[in-house]
Amino acid sequence: MANEEAGPSNRGPIRPTEAEPYGWIVEEVSVPSSITHTSGKKFITVEERIGDAPSNWAAHIVEEGQRVFSNFGEDGFAMYEFAFEKLGFRMSFSDFAMKVFKHLRLAPSQLNSNSLGFIHAYELVCEHRRIVPSVPMFFRIFQLQRKSQDRRQCWVSLKSRIKMFDMFVDSVRGFKPRYYVVRAESEDARESLFTTATRVVDGEQVSRREEKFPLSWSFEHFRQGTDFYYVKFEDLSEEDRVGLKNLMDWVGSFVAGPCVYRTDDEEGNRVTRPVVGKDGKQVFAARYIHTRDLLSCTNGAARAVLLDNMASQATNILKMLDSKKSKKGKGKSGPGSAEVVDLSGEKIKIPPCWALKRLFEKSPLEVDRDDEEVIMGMDSTQRGAIFAEDIAGLMRLVSSALVLNRKIEDPSKVVEDLKRQVEVLKGQKRQLTLTVEDLEGKSGVWLDTQKRLREDFEGQYLDVLGRLTAAAKFGYKNAVSQLKVVNPGLATAGTGFWRRVENGKVILPEESAANEAADFLILSDDEEEGEEDNGGEAEGVKTTLWRKTSQWAKSPRMTLWNIKTRVASSSSCFFRPCSPCLLCDERGACLLSVLASLNASRKVEFLLGVTISGSGRMFCEVVIRLAFLCDERCA
Known part of the structure; x- marks a missing residue:
C-alpha cells in the first residue's frame, strides 16, 4: 500500500473554492521568495547553452504578492533553486520527467527535493544501462507519501518501494524561500510545454491545445488516493519487466559497504565512527545507487565512470540514529544521525601548504581516533578494496597534475602551436578567397552566356513562329482563292484567318x-x-x-x-x-x-x-x- 500520512482531523481535506483558490495549501508553503534583484548569490543557470546560442529559458524574479504555487501564465512556472543548483536539472524537461508530472497531476515544485532527485537519477541510470525509462516501471519502484496539516496539503514525496536508490539528502534546509519563475524565451521553448490532444465529444473528434504537465500547483492530484498512482507488477509491459529485472540484478550485485554514523566527540567536533555489531566487528550492509554522487557529476563522462564502478566501490553507508536513543543521548551515542544538507553551511578549507612551507614537518600528521577505530574494524580484504580504489584515485590525480604541469610550464609551445594553427587557417582562407573569386568569374561568364543563349533562342523562336504563322496564312488565303475560282460569287465578307465559327456564326x-x-x-x-x-x-x-x-x-x-x-x-x-x-x-x-x-x-x-x-x-x-x-x- 502507498503511504499517506493524515493530519489530526478525520474529516476530508479542504478543497479549493472561488473565494480561496489556494486555501487547500499549508501555510508553510506560502512564503515569499528571497531571491531578488538585490539579493546576494543566486544560481540562475536553468539551461545549457553553447557559446552565443540564443536563450530559450531564463529565470525571472517572482513579483510581489506571488508565491511558489501561483499561476505564472502559459509560458512560466515556479521552480526551487535547489533543483537546478544541486539536482542538475536543466530545461527543457525530458519527455519522461514531463510524463511523471502529468501522471501525478502535479507541478514540478509540488514534489519535494528528494523526489525530483529520484526522477533525474532514475533517468540517468536507465540511460547508462540502456533501458527505456517508463512511467509504469518508475511507479513500480517508487510509491507516494503525503503529509497534511489541518486538512491542508503540503509537498508530495516519493518513497522507495523496491530499494534501489539512496536519497539525495535526508533533510534540506533553507530551500523554501529560494524559488523563481522559469519562463520560455523562444517560440520553440513555449511550444515544448504544450501538446495537441484529441478528444471525442458528442461522437466527434475535437482537437485542443493542452499542457504537457501542470504549470501551477493543482489540487487534482489529491482527488485520488495514493494507491491510484502505484503500478502493480502484472500491469507492467514485457519490456518494463525486463528493464526492472535488469536494474534489480545490477543493484543486487553491489558489494556490501561498511556502516558508519556521525556524532559529536567530547570537544564538540563532528566525527564519523563505525557501527559495531554485538560480536565487536564493524557492520556491513547492502549498498544502493548513490543518488547524491550521481547527480553531482557535471558531465556524462564522469557519470559513466561513477556508474561503471559503483557496483565494486565499498563506500561507507551512513546509518541514522534510532529516534529514542537520539533524544536520550542527544546524538552522542549509537549509530550516527541523519545526513543534513545546510545550504548556508561553510566550506571546508584545505590547509595552506603553499603559503606555509614545511607545514607537515612542523606539524606532524596524526590519525583521528575515530578513523583509527574504523580502520581497525576492517579486515584485510576490505582494506585491500579501499586501498585499491584510493590508489587508483591517486594515480589519476598524479597523471592529471603531470599533464597540466607540462602545459603550464611551457606556454611558448602552446603559443607556437596556436601560431601554426593561425597560419594554416590563413592559408585556408586565401584558398577559399581564390575559389570564391574563380566561381564569381565563372558565374559572370555563365550569366552572359545564358543571356545570349536566351536572346538567340527567343529570336529563333519568334522567327519560327512568324514563319509558321505566315505559312498558315498563306495556306488559308490560297484555300480561299481556290474556293472563289471554283465557286464564283462566294461570299467571304466577315471571314478571316483569325476568326472562328461558334454557334453557327x-x-x-x-x-x-x-x-x-x-x-x-x-x-x-x-x-x-x-x-x-x-x-x-x-x-x-x-x-x-x-x-x-x-x-x-x-x-x-x-x-x-x-x-x-x-x-x-x-x-x-x-x-x-x-x-x-x-x-x-x-x-x-x-x-x-x-x-x-x-x-x-x-x-x-x-x-x-x-x-x-x-x-x-x-x-x-x-x-x-x-x-x-x-x-x-x-x-
Missing part, C-alpha cells in the same frame, strides 16, 4: 482582334510599296498620312484622351470604289468595329501600346493612325 475572338489589326497594317505597308512603284495618286496621300501620324504620335499634346476622342468621333467610312478605305479590308470589315468590340480592359490595353507579337508595331501607333485616317478620309 463567324466571330472574331477578343484575344485575336489585335492580331487581325496588325495583319491589316502589314498589308497596308505592302500596298504602299506597290503604289510607290506605280507612282499612283495614293502614294502622295499615304506618304503624307504616315508622316503626319508619326509626328502626331510624338507630339507632347498627344494623350490617351486625345486618342480615345479621335477614335470615338469617327464612326463611319464612305469611299468611292476606286479608292478603298485603309481602315477597311476588301471584305468591308471596318477595324473600328474591331476596336468597338473590345471590352474596357482590352481597349485600354489596346490604347496603351502593348507590343503586337511578331509584328513589331505598337497598339498606340495603330490607334493613332486609325483615328487620323478616319479624320482625313471618312466623311
